[in-house]
Amino acid sequence: MTEFVYEALPGRVLFGWGTVSRTPAEVKALGCSRALVLSTPGHRAEAERLGAMLRPCLAGVFSEAAMHTPFSVTERALAEVTRYGADCTVAIGGGSTIGLGKAIALRAGLPQVVVPTTYAGSEMTPVLGETANGAKTTQRSMKVLPETVIYDVELTLSLPASMSATSGVNAMAHAVEALYAANANPVTSMMAEESLRLLARALPVIVQDPHDAPARTDALQGCWLAGICLATAGMGLHHKLCHVLGGSFGLPHAATHTVVLPHVIAYNAADAPEAMARVTRALGTDDAAAGMFRLVKRLGAGQSLAALGMPEAGIDSAAEAATRQPYPNPAALDCERIRHLLAAAWSGEPPPGP
Ligand code: NAD
Numbered sequence: 001m002t003e004f005v006y007e008a009l010p011g012r013v014l015f016g017w018g019t020v021s022r023t024p025a026e027v028k029a030l031g032c033s034r035a036l037v038l039s040t041p042g043h044r045a046e047a048e049r050l051g052a053m054l055r056p057c058l059a060g061v062f063s064e065a066a067m068h069t070p071f072s073v074t075e076r077a078l079a080e081v082t083r084y085g086a087d088c089t090v091a092i093g094g095g096s097t098i099g100l101g102k103a104i105a106l107r108a109g110l111p112q113v114v115v116p117t118t119y120a121g122s123e124m125t126p127v128l129g130e131t132a133n134g135a136k137t138t139q140r141s142m143k144v145l146p147e148t149v150i151y152d153v154e155l156t157l158s159l160p161a162s163m164s165a166t167s168g169v170n171a172m173a174h175a176v177e178a179l180y181a182a183n184a185n186p187v188t189s190m191m192a193e194e195s196l197r198l199l200a201r202a203l204p205v206i207v208q209d210p211h212d213a214p215a216r217t218d219a220l221q222g223c224w225l226a227g228i229c230l231a232t233a234g235m236g237l238h239h240k241l242c243h244v245l246g247g248s249f250g251l252p253h254a255a256t257h258t259v260v261l262p263h264v265i266a267y268n269a270a271d272a273p274e275a276m277a278r279v280t281r282a283l284g285t286d287d288a289a290a291g292m293f294r295l296v297k298r299l300g301a302g303q304s305l306a307a308l309g310m311p312e313a314g315i316d317s318a319a320e321a322a323t324r325q326p327y328p329n330p331a332a333l334d335c336e337r338i339r340h341l342l343a344a345a346w347s348g349e350p351p352p353g354p
Contacts, residue, residue, distance in 0.1 A: 004185035009126065009231055012148045013224065017213075019152040020092075020115055024054050026148045027088060030111045034059035036086035038077070038100050040066065043093045043117070046155070050092050050115070059084035065091075067253065068246075069099035071132040074107070081108055091146075092155075094118030094167070095253070102128040102144035112146040117156060119167040119199075119219060120254065121174055121227030123149045129243075136247045145231075151224060153217050161207040165299035166254035168203045168219055171226035172196055172292075173257045177236045178229030179275035180268060182328040188233040189278065191225040196282035198222030200295060207299050236329040237322065238264035241342075244321045251308045258301045259308065259348075262293035263341045266351035271330035289351040304348030315342045 039047035091101035205215035266289035285291025
């Protein structure tokens with residue numbers, strides 16, 4: 001007998017081409033009139049452009065968002081919220097910028113309009129990861145779930161091929177883990193499989209031609225679905241390992257997900273046959289782990305943790321850390337098996353066959 005609990009999260013989503021021009025109307029629809037636009041330093045020009053569009057509802061632009069939402073940056077942004085009398089935030093960028101909007105929402109209660117420009121999926125989740133004094137903490141709170149998300153395919157055209165590949169595989173990781181999560185359910189599984197199908201088809205096209213509009217459209221839809229999966233079903237060994245590797249060795253977020261995913265699929269394959277059947281079908285392959293490894297290779301993305309800067313001596317400590325406060329996972333967490341997994345991922349070997 002199948003049993004499950006499915007909890008849909010609230011949120012308004014606009015999807016299309018040029019949809020960023022609808023941001024002023026969406027700010028007003030939230031009853032707001034003083035928006036603080038957020039971005040990373042690299043996205044300052046886009047943030048300024050969006051700010052100009054928002055006038056007279058623009059309070060200011062804050063362009064200091066950084067990876068892993070450092071609390072020092074949030075403090076400076078909160079000071080700007082007060083100084084400008086902002087009544088909402090408009091985040092334009094990837095997971096780092098969106099994280100800043102969430103951190104502000106948590107403390108100042110400001111509603112959020114989010115315009116994602118990568119495939120990380122944070123815009124759909126009530127999850128916030130922050131760093132303070134070198135330590136990363138993650139919390140789940142409905143206070144941080146963005147009210148309005150505006151997906152504009154046109155804004156993703158500038159995402160370089162290499163980042164599109166790793167960010168896209170980061171999204172695929174959300175979908176894969178949702179398929180075997182303890183709280184998996186028919187709705188998220190359907191979304192996860194469709195997300196994998198869209199991304200597996202679109203990403204190889206995008207790395208050849210980052211301006212391919214149909215592939216960009218599919219990829220952004222796939223990432224939206226993956227974000228819903230991450231938000232409504234859980235995370236397992238893969239996300240745990242990536243959090244450990246990111247936190248312990250400062251490895252880049254999306255690139256780490258890309259290296260680790262095929263190996264975790266292999267680790268879990270025997271214990272999650274239905275999930276693997278869906279991954280296999282979505283990838284159009286005969287084996288989920290091998291198929292994912294081949295896809296990553298085809299995308300030209302890095303396949304070794306060593307190349308990302310992980311020291312070989314860190315394998316043991318990372319394996320131990322992954323078994324402490326573990327996330328639910330279909331296969332039992334065995335330190336020795338995880339050590340082998342990490343050793344293969346470190347050197348860039350393919351995952352073991354079934
Ligand atoms: P990012 O937001 O750090 O962006 C990486 C770089 O790409 C930045 O310099 C940015 O300016 C640039 N960039 C973004 N969009 C671009 C575009 N369209 N064209 C050109 N350049 C562009 O990277 P990310 O992978 O999106 O986010 C990673 C962060 O998000 C991590 O801190 C991770 O922990 C967090 N995250 C959180 C959740 C969640 O649910 N809380 C989910 C996924 C990721």
